[in-house]
Amino acid sequence: MTPQIATPPPAAPQGLLFRRAPAAALAVSVLLVALVGVADWFTGPELSVAVFYIGAVAVASWWGGRRHGLAIALLSAVVWTVCDQLSRTYDHPAVGWWNATVRLATWATIGILLATVRLSAERERDRRTTGGGMRAPAGPEPFYTAVEMAFAALRSGGAPFTLVYVETAGLHRSDDGDGETEVRERVMQALRSTMRRSDRIAAPRAREVALLLSDTGADVAGVALGRMAGVLQEMIQTSGRLDAGALVGAVTCVEPVGDVNGVLQRAFQQMYFAPRLPGQVSISHDTFPGAQPAEPVLAEPAAT
Numbered sequence: 533m534t535p536q537i538a539t540p541p542p543a544a545p546q547g548l549l550f551r552r553a554p555a556a557a558l559a560v561s562v563l564l565v566a567l568v569g570v571a572d573w574f575t576g577p578e579l580s581v582a583v584f585y586i587g588a589v590a591v592a593s594w595w596g597g598r599r600h601g602l603a604i605a606l607l608s609a610v611v612w613t614v615c616d617q618l619s620r621t622y623d624h625p626a627v628g629w630w631n632a633t634v635r636l637a638t639w640a641t642i643g644i645l646l647a648t649v650r651l652s653a654e655r656e657r658d659r660r661t662t663g664g665g666m667r668a669p670a671g672p673e674p675f676y677t678a679v680e681m682a683f684a685a686l687r688s689g690g691a692p693f694t695l696v697y698v699e700t701a702g703l704h705r706s707d708d709g710d711g712e713t714e715v716r717e718r719v720m721q722a723l724r725s726t727m728r729r730s731d732r733i734a735a736p737r738a739r740e741v742a743l744l745l746s747d748t749g750a751d752v753a754g755v756a757l758g759r760m761a762g763v764l765q766e767m768i769q770t771s772g773r774l775d776a777g778a779l780v781g782a783v784t785c786v787e788p789v790g791d792v793n794g795v796l797q798r799a800f801q802q803m804y805f806a807p808r809l810p811g812q813v814s815i816s817h818d819t820f821p822g823a824q825p826a827e828p829v830l831a832e833p834a835a836t
Contacts, residue, residue: 557595561604564588569611577620582612582635586642593643594650597688601643609636651688672742675734679744680792687788694753694784695799696743696760698723701808702776703767716741722767726759742799750784750819757782761813768811779806782817789821 568584575581585608593601613632622628682693703715716735723733723741732744745756757780768776781803785795798820806814 555596557591558600558604561588561592561596561600562607564591565604565608565611568608569615572612572615573619577616585612585635585639589639589643590646593646597650598644598647599689601647602640605636605639605643608639647688651685651690672734672736675732675736675742675744676796678732679796682744682746683785683788683792683795686785691747692749692784692786694745694748694750694756694782695795696745696757696780696782697799697803698741698743698760698764698781699739699779699803700764700767700776701739701778702773702810703771715739719764719767722763723760726756726763748784750786750817753782753784754817757815757817761815764813768813775810777808777810778813779803779808780813780815781806782815783820784817785820787821795820 565585565588568581568588571584572581588608589601589605592604609632612635613628616631617628620628679693679695682690686692698719700715700719703719716739720733720735720741723743727733727743727745730746732746734742736742743760745753748756760780761778764778764780768778781799781801783795783799783802798818802816802818806816808814
């Protein structure tokens with residue numbers, strides 16, 4: 533099969549990624565910890581400024597995510613402990629370490645709660661933007677917005693997600709008026725039967741369908757792809773056309789490397805890595821980031 537050149541999908545809106553600015557938030561948080569640490573050193577043990585460390589933890593957690601928040605909480609605890617140990621003497625050495633542990637637990641809890649609230653707010657915005665999961669409009673813009681939000685959520689410590697691209701061939705019948713639009717609608721309707729309410733589906737081009745499987749790791753994605761292949765194989769067999777077939781390319785994003793467009797491109801290219809065989813559904817599934825595309829597999833023919 534001659535490889536087809538993958539057309540780049542529309543660039544995902546960058547506003548959310550810029551608003552989160554995790555690297556900038558981490559830098560600001562480190563600077564805040566340093567400033568509070570200097571103030572803590574000069575004020576001594578008589579006047580506590582420990583509450584101001586919460587500001588640094590809040591900035592890191594809200595704009596940088598859970599991992600950044602926990603890192604700043606740990607850094608704050610180290611800075612506070614150094615200032616405390618050098619300026620105060622306890623009756624028992626364990627008292628100072630106990631106080632440090634309590635402060636670390638408090639700041640870490642605040643960071644986790646703030647990151648969770650931010651993630652929940654983004655998911656609620658996602659639902660409003662896309663119109664409600666798999667019943668959302670089939671246009672590409674809401675779909676790409678949902679993918680961007682899933683990528684941002686993963687960067688904040690959320691669950692992996694899986695992108696799927698499907699292309700069908702040979703199902704279009706020009707002699708009976710069964711056009712590409714009708715075929716695409718039937719394919720989307722069949723795929724919706726395998727989706728969860730939180731998943732999303734779109735139609736970027738005439739014979740292509742894109743799916744976003746939220747909170748879906750590689751193992752769960754494999755099961756979902758098997759169900760999709762089953763309904764597609766049934767459509768191919770009932771079409772009565774020997775040249776009909778389908779390509780399914782999927783990528784499970786397990787680490788937010790680069791930007792969201794890299795994941796979209798990888799999933800699109802994965803679809804054309806699968807061989808186009810008459811009467812078959814070819815599946816190519818890999819993880820992102822990954823070194824090489826995974827070897828494709830063929831779906832088992834549906835029982836007749």
